[in-house]
Amino acid sequence: MIDIDVVTLSRLQFAATAMYHFLFVPLTLGLSFLMAIMESVYVMTGRDIWRRMTLFWGTLFGINFAMGVATGVVMEFQFGMNWSYYSHYVGDIFGAPLAIEGLMAFFLEATFIGLFFFGWDRMSKVGHLAVTWLVAFGANFSALWILIANGWMQHPVGSTFNPDTMRMEITDFMAVLFNPVAQAKFVHTVSAGYVTGSMFVMAISAWYLIKGRHIEFAKRSMAVAASFGLASALSVVVLGDESGYVATENQKMKIAAMEAMWHTEPAPAAMNIIAFPDQAKQDNSFSISVPYLLGIIGTRSLSTELPGIVNLVDSAKERIRAGVSAYAALEAVRANPKDEAARATFAGKWQDLGYGLLVKQYRTDVENATEEDIAKAAADTIPNVPVLFWSFRLMVGLGFYFIGFFAAAFWVASRHKLGVNRWTLWLALFSLPLPWVAIEAGWLVAEYGRQPWIIEGVLPTFYAASGLTLWDLSLSLAIFLVLYTTLLVVELFLMVRTIRKGPHDRDPIEDTSPAHGASILPLPATASPRL
Amino acid sequence: MNFIPLDYEALRLIWWLLLGILLIGYAIMDGFDLGVGALLPFVAKNDDERRIVINVVGPVWEGNQVWLILGGGAIFAAWPALYATSFSGFYLAMMVILIAIILRPVGFKYRSKIADPRWREIWDWALFIGGFIPALILGVAVGNVLRGVPFEFDDTLRVFYRGGFFGLLTPFALLAGLVSLCMLLTHGAAMLTLKTDGPIAERARTYGRITAIATIVLFALGGLWVAYALDGYVVTSVQDVLGPSNPLNKTVVAKTGAWLANYSAHPWMMIAPVLGFLGMLIAILGFSGRLAWITFLGSAIGILGIISTAGLSLFPFLLPSSLAPNASLTVWDASSSHLTLWIMLLATCVFLPIVLVYTAFVYRVMRGKVTTASLGKNPNAY
Numbered sequence: 002m003i004d005i006d007v008v009t010l011s012r013l014q015f016a017a018t019a020m021y022h023f024l025f026v027p028l029t030l031g032l033s034f035l036m037a038i039m040e041s042v043y044v045m046t047g048r049d050i051w052r053r054m055t056l057f058w059g060t061l062f063g064i065n066f067a068m069g070v071a072t073g074v075v076m077e078f079q080f081g082m083n084w085s086y087y088s089h090y091v092g093d094i095f096g097a098p099l100a101i102e103g104l105m106a107f108f109l110e111a112t113f114i115g116l117f118f119f120g121w122d123r124m125s126k127v128g129h130l131a132v133t134w135l136v137a138f139g140a141n142f143s144a145l146w147i148l149i150a151n152g153w154m155q156h157p158v159g160s161t162f163n164p165d166t167m168r169m170e171i172t173d174f175m176a177v178l179f180n181p182v183a184q185a186k187f188v189h190t191v192s193a194g195y196v197t198g199s200m201f202v203m204a205i206s207a208w209y210l211i212k213g214r215h216i217e218f219a220k221r222s223m224a225v226a227a228s229f230g231l232a233s234a235l236s237v238v239v240l241g242d243e244s245g246y247v248a249t250e251n252q253k254m255k256i257a258a259m260e261a262m263w264h265t266e267p268a269p270a271a272m273n274i275i276a277f278p279d280q281a282k283q284d285n286s287f288s289i290s291v292p293y294l295l296g297i298i299g300t301r302s303l304s305t306e307l308p309g310i311v312n313l314v315d316s317a318k319e320r321i322r323a324g325v326s327a328y329a330a331l332e333a334v335r336a337n338p339k340d341e342a343a344r345a346t347f348a349g350k351w352q353d354l355g356y357g358l359l360v361k362q363y364r365t366d367v368e369n370a371t372e373e374d375i376a377k378a379a380a381d382t383i384p385n386v387p388v389l390f391w392s393f394r395l396m397v398g399l400g401f402y403f404i405g406f407f408a409a410a411f412w413v414a415s416r417h418k419l420g421v422n423r424w425t426l427w428l429a430l431f432s433l434p435l436p437w438v439a440i441e442a443g444w445l446v447a448e449y450g451r452q453p454w455i456i457e458g459v460l461p462t463f464y465a466a467s468g469l470t471l472w473d474l475s476l477s478l479a480i481f482l483v484l485y486t487t488l489l490v491v492e493l494f495l496m497v498r499t500i501r502k503g504p505h506d507r508d509p510i511e512d513t514s515p516a517h518g519a520s521i522l523p524l525p526a527t528a529s530p531r532l
Numbered sequence: 533m534n535f536i537p538l539d540y541e542a543l544r545l546i547w548w549l550l551l552g553i554l555l556i557g558y559a560i561m562d563g564f565d566l567g568v569g570a571l572l573p574f575v576a577k578n579d580d581e582r583r584i585v586i587n588v589v590g591p592v593w594e595g596n597q598v599w600l601i602l603g604g605g606a607i608f609a610a611w612p613a614l615y616a617t618s619f620s621g622f623y624l625a626m627m628v629i630l631i632a633i634i635l636r637p638v639g640f641k642y643r644s645k646i647a648d649p650r651w652r653e654i655w656d657w658a659l660f661i662g663g664f665i666p667a668l669i670l671g672v673a674v675g676n677v678l679r680g681v682p683f684e685f686d687d688t689l690r691v692f693y694r695g696g697f698f699g700l701l702t703p704f705a706l707l708a709g710l711v712s713l714c715m716l717l718t719h720g721a722a723m724l725t726l727k728t729d730g731p732i733a734e735r736a737r738t739y740g741r742i743t744a745i746a747t748i749v750l751f752a753l754g755g756l757w758v759a760y761a762l763d764g765y766v767v768t769s770v771q772d773v774l775g776p777s778n779p780l781n782k783t784v785v786a787k788t789g790a791w792l793a794n795y796s797a798h799p800w801m802m803i804a805p806v807l808g809f810l811g812m813l814i815a816i817l818g819f820s821g822r823l824a825w826i827t828f829l830g831s832a833i834g835i836l837g838i839i840s841t842a843g844l845s846l847f848p849f850l851l852p853s854s855l856a857p858n859a860s861l862t863v864w865d866a867s868s869s870h871l872t873l874w875i876m877l878l879a880t881c882v883f884l885p886i887v888l889v890y891t892a893f894v895y896r897v898m899r900g901k902v903t904t905a906s907l908g909k910n911p912n913a914y
Contacts, residue, residue: 089691102605103606108883111594112890115595
């Protein structure tokens with residue numbers, strides 16, 4: 002039988018390693034494009050300061066990238082290690098985007114990252130610039146494929162359950178590829194990465210300006226980051242992924258939980274600005290709300306109703322009853338695989354099978370579920386409302402702050418007042434950690450808000466874990482905590498040290514590359530004595 | 533799936549081949565990175581030498597490691613049952629590999645950022661562990677696959693592994709681990725003779741000769757063990773090669789020496805072990821004759837032969853179960869669906885050639901020996 006402690010520890014480990022990995026990824030996404038922009042300016046203008054900017058931000062990029070690589074392999078292996086039933090159950094669909102990510106994106110990024118660092122004096126200017134752009138595109142393609150995989154967990158399209166193999170199998174790859182949830186999430190997530198990269202450059206450059214060091218370097222860096230950051234901050238919020246949320250039943254539950262909306266209201270629904278949700282009472286003990294706002298934002302209409310949590314639990318009960326019947330139909334197929342009538346019955350019901358599996362937490366013979374089991378399983382479909390409500394508000398609040406911040410910075414930069422306006426500098430410096438706070442809050446909303454599902458409506462999380470022992474998990478979790486904490490300290494130490502040392506004010510590399518317009522081919526062997 | 537021009541059997545066979553190609557690709561491409569890491573304390577005697585050794589693989593190891601990432605992803609996508617069973621069954625062994633793989637990137641990147649001997653020594657250890665451990669443990673894993681792994685399924689195809697971590701460390705599995713270690717040390721030494729001069733290359737030749745001889749001896753020993761002492765597995769029912777991927781529809785028995793059956797049925801398969809021995813022999817001659825390219829080619833051929841030998845011996849098995857032989861995973865009952873195999877094949881045919889082209893381009897740009905002088909010019913060197 003399923004050991005709930007093992008499931009809890011597996012979830013804790015996944016959350017810890019994913020949230021930790023995601024400290025490094027957004028900076029890689031953002032900084033890679035910022036470096037590519039800076040190097041483009043260098044190649045177009047030939048002014049060496051832009052190359053020194055690329056080199057310096059590249060050094061910090063490298064320190065961060067190493068951690069991203071170190072923690073990324075863990076992510077790919079953990080599905081099989083800790084979620085083996087998940088891997089069996091949905092590997093036919095979920096595995097493909099992960100493999101294509103390696104093939105199309107990570108190979109590109111990781112192969113050219115070596116040339117980015119080691120190729121400066123071995124390639125033409127344009128050649129090296131191409132390498133930098135390829136690294137940036139590789140990183141962002143990675144995000145695309147990972148979010149196609151994740152989008153399918155939120156909104157599983159293009160697939161069906163096969164009773165002969167006891168798993169989900171793909172029926173329409175294009176539907177998985179162009180999943181609207183995945184597309185919305187991709188734009189939202191990479192934009193958040195660009196905001197992070199921009200804030201990173203803003204804050205460190207601001208520190209140099211406050212200290213009166215590397216003034217020309219810092220001003221130029223800030224000007225690039227302010228414009229890139231403003232565009233990205235607008236994209237994060239305006240093209241945010243709320244549009245994708247309306248797609249399915251469980252995403253409705255996520256919205257209702259994010260908004261602490263317990264009961265369906267007449268359209269358009271009011272939005273709780275502040276609320277103290279009480280999960281046990283299924284109500285808010287206190288709230289301040291703005292009439293009509295949620296209905297308009299959430300449905301983009303005045304007449305569409307948004308269902309409340311309690312009402313969604315009622316619909317979940319219906320689906321669980323249907324799921325119990327689907328489970329019984331599946332048992333009939335498995336008892337006699339040649340019974341075509343049983344297969345036809347199951348084929349009409351499989352969509353509710355996942356809801357039937359929710360009952361597994363209360364009894365193994367799902368087909369005999371009582372109304373009491375069904376009520377308990379339905380109550381499980383409510384995610385943790387207070388956590389979602391507040392993480393969502395934290396994320397959105399910070400999102401609007403970023404728009405304001407970058408708009409102000411852009412305005413100051415465009416009036417050439419960057420060194421003069423000291424309050425902008427201090428604000429930039431103290432805003433440094435905020436993108437990470439917003440991103441981790443966003444991860445909680447998206448993934449913690451998906452609970453109790455690992456694949457929404459298809460597979461409950463508790464049913465998907467590996468049959469490991471508590472000892473296995475305690476040991477692995479302890480190893481991750483010790484190793485990751487140590488490495489984070491080392492990483493921050495090296496970052497701070499590199500920042501304190503600052504960029505080179507003179508050219509660190511002899512420029513041996515040929516003049517403009519050279520091809521991206523390497524130098525002929527005879528011309529390079531180092532070979 | 534009428535629009536797929538290849539039938540399910542052909543696609544399963546192709547994906548078995550591709551699995552082999554990806555694992556061999558990983559062993560050849562990232563194998564020398566692991567070997568160089570594990571040789572670091574032995575071939576380099578001072579900081580300048582250690583920096584040269586590290587920078588031999590510094591510009592390329594990240595791209596090479598993607599072969600492992602891709603291997604993992606491809607097993608997930610094409611052989612989900614294998615991915616689920618092996619990764620969770622070998623849980624603590626995977627953790628050990630992960631520790632090594634977590635230490636490696638930071639080791640490369642952080643080591644030379646600070647010119648303090650104690651700091652550098654810590655990261656040199658990290659790089660040594662990061663090379664030595666995966667080279668050994670991945671071989672131990674293959675040894676365990678050949679022995680059979682104690683797992684079973686319940687009737688919902690949930691896998692249960694009934695063994696511990698130390699159960700993996702049997703004599704045969706450790707022998708397989710040593711073959712893998714020696715083979716990758718040889719490959720790393722070959723890379724060092726190709727990319728360095730002077731005392732480092734000399735030491736690499738000395739160690740490389742020893743490890744190549746050890747590879748030959750241990751590989752031969754493994755062959756004798758498989759022939760006379762190790763239980764192989766045989767499918768005793770007719771498997772539907774076009775049927776659904778459900779590993780509970782067949783019968784399997786264990787039989788000593790059964791892993792040699794494929795070679796008696798198809799003698800041409802003997803080419804794999806022959807290449808294993810021949811490649812390592814070429815490497816030995818290359819080390820002695822100071823022919824760096826020949827050495828490297830030899831060790832690559834040796835790796836190709838040795839891994840192919842394991843794969844061909846197992847066929848059609850991917851992961852036999854010692855606990856419930858009938859639940860063993862085979863090529864015909866552990867794959868993903870017909871459509872997924874087809875889509876993944878298309879993706880591989882489009883992107884793998886592109887990957888090979890730009891990888892070759894990067895090696896061309898980075899060609900030439902690594903010397904103290906070449907490092908001095910690059911502030912980004914490790």
